[in-house]
Amino acid sequence: MSTEHRLYYTTPCTTFSGSLPLGNGRLGASVISSPSREAFVLNEVTFWSGGPHTAGSGLASRAADPMAELRQTQRCLLAGDYEEGKRRSEKYLQSMENNFGTNLVVGRLDITVNGTMDSEGVRGFERELRLDSALAEVRYDSDGHRVRRRSFMSYPHQVLIVSFESDDPEGLNLEVSIQGQNEAFAARSRDGRIEFDAQALETVHSDGNCGVTGHGVVGVYSDSQEVESKECKIFVRGKKSATILLAFTTNYQQTGDGWREQASRQIEEATKLSVADLLAAHLADYQPLYRRMSITLGPSSGSEPASLPTDQRRQKFEPSNYADPGMFTLYFHYARYLTIAGTRATSPLPLNLQGLWNDGEACRMGWSCDYHIDMNTQMNYFPMLPSALPDLMQPLISYLKRLVTAGKDAAQACYGCDGWVAHVFSNVWGFADPGWETSYGLNVTGGLWMASHLIEMYEYTLDETLWGKQPIRS
Template sequence: MKENAAERGSTRLWYDKPATAWPQGLPVGNGRIGAVVMAAPDREVWNLTESTYWSGRADEGVPAATGGKAALAAIRERLFAGDYAGGDRLAKQALQPPKPNFGTHLAMCDVVIEFAGSGEETDVGGPGGPGGFAPARSGEPGRTGMSGGSFAPFRRELDLATALLTATAGPPGSTLVRELFASHADDVLVSRIGSEAAGGVSFTLAIAGLTPEFAVSAEGDAALEFRGRATETVHSDGTCGVMCRGRIELETRGGSIRVQNGRLVVTGADEACIYLAVATDYRSESRAWERAARLQTALALSKGYERLRASHLADYEPLFRRVSIDLGFSRAADLPTDQRMQLLRKEGGSDPQLFALFLQYGRYLTLAGSREDSPLPLHLQGVWNDGEACRMGWSCDYHLDVNTEMNYYPTEAVHLGESQLPLMRYLEDLARAGRKTARDAYGSPGWVAHVFSNVWGFTEPGWDTSWGLNVTGGLWLAMQMIEHYRYGLDRAFLEKQAYPVLREAALFFLDYMTVHPKYGWLVTGPSNSPENHFYPGRPEEGHWQLSMGPTLDQVLVRELFTFCLEAAELLEGDVDLRERLVSAISILPPLQVGQKGQLQEWLEDFEEAQPEHRHLSHLFALYPAHQITPEETPELAAAARVTLENRMQQDELEDIEFTAALFGLFFARLRDGDRALKHISHLVGELCFDNLFSYSKAGIAGAETNIFVIDGNFGGTAVIAEMLLQSRPGGEIRLLPALPAAWPTGRVTGLRAKGNAEVDLAWEAGRLTTAMIRTHSPGTFTLCLGDRRIAFEAETGGEYRFDGALARQ
């Protein structure tokens, strides 16, 4: 079937220039193995990662936070009295334990391929490891080793619809064609290199390790094996981490293969295929992992490239094609992706299909990084790693105060709910680990986790109370269990996974929370509003972070208690717990409007010490929760808008990827499509590298360079989906709630709505023309379009079509 211009503009990243550094490389992944591929005419580098390749360990012998009830009461007494300095001092004594081997995710190695022109052999000796190449990272210019004329013209492309990455170099008749994919079906990274000219494929392949413990050895004439260990000295003591073993096998049609100086050398072949597999000892209970890569490449060789490619497409394409999107004609759709981004910066929203591309890229990255059987969920950089966060005070870990959550914000809506399952399993592990922290730190039952975590079960407060006592970090992440259930209505998931985890979280907060002596409200604390500061009085008296009952905590606890009450009633159990929840809900603090008309971030109407701050955690009530809506709580919606306006007016606004996404999400929920588009345009045009990976700017939160952080990709995907479709528990589906003027005509198919439904939409001249609702569970649904609302009863397997006035067709 011939591809139309709209599909071409929304499913392909392509470039006519080489990737000179990591931020230009294109990502592939199979849910466990990842690679950023830096392709140039005469060189290709695969920056290889694997999701479990972490430094650090579980430090069970290190003293934990040992606050307990008595210490907690003493801290709270100080905070209730307004002695924030005294409360912080006591909290540091009781709730700030050492953390010597937290660890971080690390990149594993670079696979370096050097191509020869006109059949001559290449020489890759020199600095940078066996391949003689030290690929540039985010802040470096890099080099590609281009040789010029014999390789021109050049094109590299990532087809999101097939997850195939291609690069072509050279004139007609002798063009070198390279194709690469990461197979989830066969768990291997696969590449085929062919030439239009007989015998035109000649290259050397070497492996350069990126961790101190790394070794490469030749295995026969056509294979390299490598082994390494994920060690570093910034986030751990340099002695502990996950071990890996990997293998690369080559096969050719024609020509020859030999080993020279630890490299594989291919000369005069018509075609060459490369098969790469890797395994680690993470959670391994035997030594079988040591043989896994060898067995995997042997199996790949036995199948051959064409069968592997066919299996890859059969596995991937049905998932990707669940959603299609056309946002209208783009005259720039046929331009290289980096040029489209440049035009967006100059001209604003004149390339609607670039936003369709961004949504589909987010879906692609989800499938590349988080499949149903992935061993771990997406971390700060998905499954990839530019190396920048690892060498600084940052860590490539699981931040629990918006970053990891945002990675999964769009997943259900864009019809990839299975990709949340690794996160669901991680939450079960987090809950088990968090029981000890709940007991030791607070003397409470249930479980708790704070501002970040790792793969070793870390749930304690962070390094400093100023930002590390976000007591609802684990609960925030656990909200994704609620989302997964509300979209799919899977009772087995609710009963066996979600409710047990959420019930224990509820038990913790019911025991841990206390009644405020002044207001009579049930509050958390000591806790942060991530990662912000406030003035309790005059600015000259100092700013603080710990308080009782910050708004985010109360919003999350309300979501938790309300859902657990509903789930217990549905599952017909926990009668005593239901009574406790009803009583607790009745005395939770309300959302409040401050003197400046803003939504209060803290229980008291404190002045922000950093009004330019990047976090907007208290607006969780607006998105992803529905505690604030323009229709039902107009005063609170107006206060949320004031909060956003105040933040945007700051000259020193901390302008980073997830903040831009949050602005877009909040304005979409406020039904302001043009403002939402402004912020998603800023994200795509100003806060993404050429490869469309989002980044956090240098100078913010201690960042020394622009650092790749993937949450902006997923947050931006969620914004675009929210602009077109919003849904609430109880079957409410809002159509085109924030359609901007710049997208007057378009269509989208396959978006998901809460209540286990799919939605297709089409619109012209800014008005809905048709809507199709496919329901997979019975129930009452309410369609909303502007001020119009209609309800209908649906059955399992039903299809319901409506016109632009919501009349049934």
């Protein structure tokens, strides 16, 4: 495969920062690989802590006449009385965080290769992410026997597929388990499957009692049909191959309990097909998007840099005075890959601050994995149109429509004004109030900047119905 379309490494990965990302625009997985283990940090775009918010309810004090108070605060600031202007802003316009929430990690899927050590008897270890096929692969020899693992996130079937192959006459011996990030996680195994329930709870950005609930299923099948489940684990004995499937759905914007059965249905449908058929459907869906464009920046100076593992290639890049233009091309294609893997036209939400993938580290700090609409959300969408992916803007447009509705209430509650407003950041619950620090929280142009994407998209596509049936120019 062209070195401009893959990330390639010859060392195992033990941390999230070195993982390889997979995604189908809703469900994400970060692949952590070593000879003895294949692990997946799981994310889902709607798996949020927190809850709905009523416009203005988080303000420290509610002004009797928001418009009059706004004018008085403006007069203070314009007259140079910044101390009084700040005091009034903090009293009447600064929000409290309450149950704003954040996007959390769903859990971690661990697949242990029993009998395999990370060093003893292992030769030729390689792992790669093929950007052109959205496929992660691991290869190595263990005691003279070839082992190959492949994983991909299917958009057509909405499942994570992990396949193991080995020519060892002793066969494969795997142990599959899943664990959550917090105490609101429960798993049970039966009939060769693991079912698990999770809730997005945390106490940094919410009160620890509210958040989206999700349900997942892990299914396994092997060519020997030797699959046993007990103690919330699945034990697999395969002759030459074994396949692990995972599906996960949430109750975000759902009514009733029908959503709980969706993950089981997705597993049922996927297990009717071979890995080859699942991969064929995956490629037929993904590659037309990825192959919409190409770019060439010229040959590298010599053949060595392009053939090196990606981490070694990066180390040589700057010292070589950037004599490897193919590295720029790789960065460009990797950005396109992350865009397609991170969001699709039907995704329930747009890309957030960290895309589709996070390990929860930022969520444990004062930061949040949310929608920073004073810059970060916009940055995620800058490459969409130049790289021929205008249809992947649809989740942002749908989100903006919902934000307008919330922003109308915020404009009235906070300022006594008509129209709509959104400030520095927002969440999946339609938060549009000012932020909780006046130095940045009173930025009133976040929504306007978001809306500018519509104008840019119209300039690229000349589609007058981006906002729905009503022409955008009316």
